[in-house]
Amino acid sequence: MARPRKPLLSRDRIVAAALALIDAEGLAALSTRRLAAELGVSGPSLYNHFATKEAILDAAADTVIGNVDVSMFGDGRHDWRAALLEWARSYRAALTAHPNIVPFLAVGPGLRPAGLRMADAVFGGMVEAGWPPAQATRIGALMRYFVTGSALGTFAGGFVGDPAAYDPADYPHLGQAHRLADHREQVDAAAFETGLRALVDGLALQFR
Amino acid sequence: MARPRKPLLSRDRIVAAALALIDAEGLAALSTRRLAAELGVSGPSLYNHFATKEAILDAAADTVIGNVDVSMFGDGRHDWRAALLEWARSYRAALTAHPNIVPFLAVGPGLRPAGLRMADAVFGGMVEAGWPPAQATRIGALMRYFVTGSALGTFAGGFVGDPAAYDPADYPHLGQAHRLADHREQVDAAAFETGLRALVDGLALQFR
DNA sequence: GTCTATAAGTGGATAGAC
DNA sequence: GTCTATCCACTTATAGAC
CATH class of the missing domain: 1.10.357.10 (Tetracycline Repressor, domain 2)
Structure with a gap:
């Protein structure tokens, strides 16, 4: 597959999937490959949206804190x-x-x-x-x-x-x-x- | 080197070195290879004293709690x-x-x-x-x-x-x-x- | 913006010699 | 009880095609 008409990924989708994966299998289970697979996408595609895996984790952590009233x-x-x-x-x-x-x-x-x-x-x-x-x-x-x-x-x-x-x-x-x-x-x-x-x-x- | 006269390792030495490595460079820096190198020994030698890396970490954690009065x-x-x-x-x-x-x-x-x-x-x-x-x-x-x-x-x-x-x-x-x-x-x-x-x-x- | 291919490396752990 | 040799799964990240 080359460039799709519509983006398959977005920062929000990536963060949501990362959080779901961490919830289900723990922090250690979060790898870029695993996460990409979960999103129906190939590993390196994530790097179009986040510079590093750490940045994904930071965004996920901030999402959690954002839920605090x-x-x-x-x-x-x-x-x-x-x-x-x-x-x-x-x-x-x-x-x-x-x-x-x-x-x-x-x-x-x-x-x-x-x-x-x-x-x-x-x-x-x-x-x-x-x-x-x-x-x-x-x-x-x-x-x-x-x-x-x-x-x-x-x-x-x-x-x-x-x-x-x-x-x-x-x-x-x-x-x-x-x-x-x-x-x-x-x-x-x-x-x-x-x-x-x-x-x-x-x-x-x-x-x- | 074959079997040395005196054991080079002991559970205590391994735990102390693991703790020192974790203190100096963080949890992620603790690998069996790194730890063995720090002890002047080859990687697999650790497995004569601990069944898994997790067991080493457990022992290190227990040592820390053992210091509580x-x-x-x-x-x-x-x-x-x-x-x-x-x-x-x-x-x-x-x-x-x-x-x-x-x-x-x-x-x-x-x-x-x-x-x-x-x-x-x-x-x-x-x-x-x-x-x-x-x-x-x-x-x-x-x-x-x-x-x-x-x-x-x-x-x-x-x-x-x-x-x-x-x-x-x-x-x-x-x-x-x-x-x-x-x-x-x-x-x-x-x-x-x-x-x-x-x-x-x-x-x-x-x-x- | 996602793909394939791959670099370049680390990880834990085992087998068997000595 | 430590060694060497090795397995193999897996990691983050980049290059370049489309």
Whole structure:
């Protein structure tokens, strides 16, 4: 096939396919060949739209962050505590929708446009609410730590469903740990909510 | 060279070299060939000590977690708040000593022995302090989220030192963001401390 | 703007000699 | 227990035809 009448590819289609592939098979499964095959196209064609594979990943990561709702900052209908709670939940939901890209997204430079827009909104919202700028910066940072950490690693998933795996001689307190394996999502979601509330409550103690 | 009098390799030497290589050049730089070269040995020799490359990474990750101090749990000299604060700081220090392995360590199953010993100690310490088991589990989980998240991603590092990078039209509140690039460690460390205190203070409000 | 062909290289892992 | 030799799948990216 030579040049088709209509372009077969577009940046959006490539990013969507990359995200789907990463979701289905993990970060390591994303190769330019695999991705091109998924799009019904030959490998090198991707380079007409992105300079490198890294650029594709950056675009995919930014798409994920773009799904985070930041409309609660500075709309006058939320106090800073409510805004922080809502934003954190939206942030976590955006990441857990594509968990396999989180390691890339969390390590990367974070200079991507959607990430900056999010940082800008959070910082602006906190300052407007009365936080000193230095504290507003820290709040943005620490919330990022907590949300990315919770989206990255399932805690409950670290335990297997086999009671025999936890010899009381080695792990005296883990006698019931095998039960966690059956409720991974619930355990992780509950831990996130507990931590989120503690964080916001604890910050409120520092306000002013 | 045939079989040497004394083994040239050992699991410990391999793990130490792997960690050094990951520290110096990142996770992606760890290949069996590179690692073997670093040890003055030929590639396949590693397979006499580890079945797969993954097993080497698991051992390296477990070594890092093994450096976390958990002695403050259940020693009678710490209340739960002080124990949590001390543990979290030791945990973060262990991870930031080897930041490049954190993505692997945080995603992985966490079934490794040192990780289980740590989970066991934290859970036991919280239950002993009077927390209900379900809450003790959540505390272990949410602290893991926060610490791994903070060790994984530098927040401040996501900003470049060039003021022109933050056009006020796009990011109305990031006018001073370029200053963060100069103090990455301090900003990240301060955000961690602020979040840690908020977490523990917030949890105290939920106690009983 | 997609194709074919291919460069130029890396990866993990195995077989069998010593 | 380390070696050499080797397999083979797979990688990102480029050159040039159409």
